[in-house]
Amino acid sequence: MARAGWALALALFVGACGSSTDEVSGPATEGVTDALIANSPGEEWLTYGGGHMEQRFSPLDQITDGNIGELGLAWYSDIDTARGQEATPLVHDGILYVSTAWSMVKAYNAKTGEPVWAYDPEVPRETGARACCDAVNRGVALYGDKVFVATLDGRLVALDQKSGKVAWEKMTVPDQESYTITGAPRVANGLVLIGSGGAEYKARGYLAAYDWKTGKEVWRFHTVPGNPADGFENEAMEKAAETWGGKWWELGGGGTVWDSITYDPKTGLVYFGTGNAEPWNPAAHDRGEGDSLYTGSIVAVDAATGEYRWHFQETPEDRWDYDSNAQITVADIEIDGEIRHVVMHAPKNGFFYILDAETGKFLSGEAFAPMNWADGLDENGRPNILEAARYEKSDQPFIGMPGPIGAHSWQPMSYSPQTGLMYIPSNQVIQGFLAAKDWTPNKQGWQIGIDTAPVAMPADKAIRAQMAEQFSGSLLAWDPVKQEAAWAVPHKGPWNGGTLATAGNLVFQGDAAGMFKAYDAKTGSPLWSFAAQTGVIAAPMTYAIDGEQYVAVLVGWGGVWDLTAGVLADKSGPVKNISRLLVFKLGGDVKLPDPPALGENVLDPPAFTGTEEQVALGASNFARYCAMCHGDAAVGGANVPDLRYSGAIGSKDAIKSIVIDGALRHNGMISFSKVLKPADAEAIRQYLIKRANEDKALEAS
Known part of the structure; x- marks a missing residue:
């Protein structure tokens, strides 16, 4: 329209x-x-x-x-x-x-x-x-x-x-x-x-x-x-x-x-x-x-x-x-x-x-x-x-x-x-419900007053298995x-x-x-x-x-x-x-075509070069603005990109163009410039890099 x-x-x-x-x-x-x-x-x-x-x-x-x-x-x-x-x-x-x-x-x-x-x-x-x-x-x-x-x-x-x-x-x-x-x-x-x-x-x-x-x-x-x-x-x-x-x-x-x-x-x-x-x-x-x-x-x-x-x-x-x-x-x-x-x-x-x-x-x-x-x-x-x-x-x-x-x-x-x-x-x-401290309304995104970052799924096989039960x-x-x-x-x-x-x-x-x-x-x-x-x-x-x-x-x-x-x-x-x-x-006898193979994505992230302060900020902002589409702890679902595999996390400029400038808005990924600054986008990138490396190590263990 x-x-x-x-x-x-x-x-x-x-x-x-x-x-x-x-x-x-x-x-x-x-x-x-x-x-x-x-x-x-x-x-x-x-x-x-x-x-x-x-x-x-x-x-x-x-x-x-x-x-x-x-x-x-x-x-x-x-x-x-x-x-x-x-x-x-x-x-x-x-x-x-x-x-x-x-x-x-x-x-x-x-x-x-x-x-x-x-x-x-x-x-x-x-x-x-x-x-x-x-x-x-x-x-x-x-x-x-x-x-x-x-x-x-x-x-x-x-x-x-x-x-x-x-x-x-x-x-x-x-x-x-x-x-x-x-x-x-x-x-x-x-x-x-x-x-x-x-x-x-x-x-x-x-x-x-x-x-x-x-x-x-x-x-x-x-x-x-x-x-x-x-x-x-x-x-x-x-x-x-x-x-x-x-x-x-x-x-x-x-x-x-x-x-x-x-x-x-x-x-x-x-x-x-x-x-x-x-x-x-x-x-x-x-x-x-x-x-x-x-x-x-x-x-x-x-x-x-x-x-x-x-x-x-x-x-x-x-x-x-x-x-x-x-x-x-x-x-x-x-x-x-x-x-x-x-x-x-x-x-x-x-x-x-x-x-x-x-x-x-x-x-x-x-x-x-x-x-x-x-x-x-x-x-x-x-x-x-x-x-x-x-x-x-x-x-x-x-x-x-x-x-x-x-x-x-x-x-x-x-x-x-x-x-x-x-x-x-x-x-x-x-679900873990944790009240957000000193919460103020968002200019964009969810308005729930919950802090989901501390209760996100850790990169731990034993805990994941226990939770899945x-x-x-x-x-x-x-x-x-x-x-x-x-x-x-x-x-x-x-x-x-x-x-x-x-x-x-x-x-x-x-x-x-x-x-x-x-x-x-x-x-x-x-x-x-x-x-x-x-x-x-x-x-x-x-x-x-x-x-x-x-x-x-x-x-x-x-x-x-x-x-x-x-x-x-x-x-x-x-x-x-x-x-x-x-x-x-x-008596129906129609057959579906063979399904495509699920395939196996391979995590190949860049090396983590950020700071723990960046990761903490990135985790908080990811949970507040990104997780509702891209998944808890940055593990994406079947229909929206899993950002751990994205080539964009290898480039500071690429992440900024997407998160701040809205380069992919016509695909549904709008700009978050109302609530995030370039430094916040970089912190999210570092968080994604760390998460991808954590899960890569987890898969190898």
């Missing part, structure tokens, strides 16, 4: 902030309608979660636990972007629609795989520098005759379903410095819903609704209060302000709605999850020890007006990045002999919650994963936070479990009404009524794919090791597997055409774990990013 186009879109955004429900187009009457979504028999997959209730359960039963061994590849398509692939495809009227990294959209003949059209929003690659968690996109929405996609740089775009041509485009974010969008839009009775990310970058969270025909903003609900001097938008914001301290609004406050949005036609409500408070460390910038509402919460608003109805805060006093943005599932389940209409949620913090969907009342909750930040929930569902977890009160790190990627992150879970089980892609991860994952079958595990399938590492449950007594999931598998939904017994040749983090879906059932999954390793985890990112085994759409059916 041209710069002039951005300026116009931002001007339109400002003008739309006072929009109301007057003169909206109303629900669609043709194409993908609310009635079609509500009554779909299962042959089509019309919404991100397979339906408004986000259960990700399919009634299709041609593929079963009895014939799953006959499942084979029907067709595949290579994807032209090698970043993390997180989207769930949608299918309508014989066409499969899928978004990919960098917010691109592709349409295929769902039966044959023949491309129909492709759309590239041309997101500037510099945008990736303010995306905490890779240049990913989780999916599109279908409604009426349109396809909706939200772009990384903050636009909501409506495309014609048949041609892929742009019908309208709307800038939704307040600025081009703090906000990005990676989530999939949802549609509620003619309103397209979308939030944003950016809770580490001075963003103020919100959920906004747009007229599906025109793109006009209809309502916007903020999740955290703004500057009291400007007045509060509503009573909910006024009450929330009482739970904050200091000048929280100067850093936005966080609470971004970057993933979970669920529309419930039965109650007329939209439920959405909110992200972390900003900064993470409540002592930084004097955020205070209050609850910081409505961060770490499920919030319910009227779908038509955006008016507040209820909230339930899962993580008060959040200081661990325990977002509540994991998928929100609605179901009717029997509790104590009574059928209850409920919201079910398994957020990062490790507790599984059941709430009354109409009122938000806490019904039950239990830990579904190991944790050491709380020792349970009280009668109202509030966590009993352990004092040791309040790390800002100590000068020692708190080794917290779960870590910031959570016991369950964005990877979708699925619920089977047949088994009554929820299938959760669960993580077991730890603390990280794993599982496919967890959880009984929400009993609030206990029914069974679990262990994975070698965390960050595995989302799940799909079907009436064929099957659960499908891909994993970080590069396998796509099917399990018995009742017992967890493995039944089938396929080598996807790359890590799988997205969730599969299923559809049927001409009497044949298909299962589709987008594959391609990446996301925040690959970017930031350093040596631990390969816990499940080293994998390349080979981005593809894979589609299966019974």
Whole structure:
């Protein structure tokens, strides 16, 4: 999008902030309608979660636990972007629609795989520098005759379903410095819903609704209060302000709605999850020890007006990045002999919650994963936070479990009404939280108030092996009524794919090791597997055409774990990013080409000529500004350059041209001249040289 186009879109955004429900187009009457979504028999997959209730359960039963061994590849398509692939495809009227990294959209003949059209929003690659968690996109929405996609740089775009041509485009974010969008839009009775990310970058969270025909903003609900001097938008914001301290609004406050949005036609409500408070460390910038509402919460608003109805805060006093943005599932389940209409949620913090969907009342909750930040929930569902977890009160790190990627992150879970089980892609991860001393807000980059340099992974084989033992994952079958595990399938590492449950007594999931598998939904017994040749983090879906059932999954390793985890990112085994759409059916006999060899990079760094003072400064600045893309302790992932191998570290001038002058900004490596000086860039270079030499010696030992 041209710069002039951005300026116009931002001007339109400002003008739309006072929009109301007057003169909206109303629900669609043709194409993908609310009635079609509500009554779909299962042959089509019309919404991100397979339906408004986000259960990700399919009634299709041609593929079963009895014939799953006959499942084979029907067709595949290579994807032209090698970043993390997180989207769930949608299918309508014989066409499969899928978004990919960098917010691109592709349409295929769902039966044959023949491309129909492709759309590239041309997101500037510099945008990736303010995306905490890779240049990913989780999916599109279908409604009426349109396809909706939200772009990384903050636009909501409506495309014609048949041609892929742009019908309208709307800038939704307040600025081009703090906000990005990676989530999939949802549609509620003619309103397209979308939030944003950016809770580490001075963003103020919100959920906004747009007229599906025109793109006009209809309502916007903020999740955290703004500057009291400007007045509060509503009573909910006024009450929330009482739970904050200091000048929280100067850093936005966080609470971004970057993933979970669920529309419930039965109650007329939209439920959405909110992200972390900003900064993470409540002592930084004097955020205070209050609850910081409505961060770490499920919030319910009227779908038509955006008016507040209820909230339930899962993580008060959040200081661990325990977002509540994991998928929100609605179901009717029997509790104590009574059928209850409920919201079910398994957020990062490790507790599984059941709430009354109409009122938000806490019904039950239990830990579904190991944790050491709380020792349970009280009668109202509030966590009993352990004092040791309040790390800002100590000068020692708190080794917290779960870590910031959570016991369950964005990877979708699925619920089977047949088994009554929820299938959760669960993580077991730890993180060292150390409060930064004398912290001041950054002019650029993350605003979390945490010092990550002292807890970076050392160049020590024994310590690395010991640490790796603390990280794993599982496919967890959880009984929400009993609030206990029914069974679990262990994975070698965390960050595995989302799940799909079907009436064929099957659960499908891909994993970080590069396998796509099917399990018995009742017992967890493995039944089938396929080598996807790359890590799988997205969730599969299923559809049927001409009497044949298909299962589709987008594959391609990446996301925040690959970017930031350093040596631990390969816990499940080293994998390349080979981005593809894979589609299966019974009797499929298509073969993938042989994967390229992983290869073996050889560390050959220049000799270390710096000082220990330079290394200390370089380590601190690398952790603060570089590690979120280039990895913990400078160990890079699969999709962004590993700087230990870079030829640029051999030249002081080369590093300065990149870090200070922005020579590679069009590749996404922006200038850091706002916060770093040439001497700082040289210190980072010396740190990288030392790290490369350390790991070279480690490999030789």
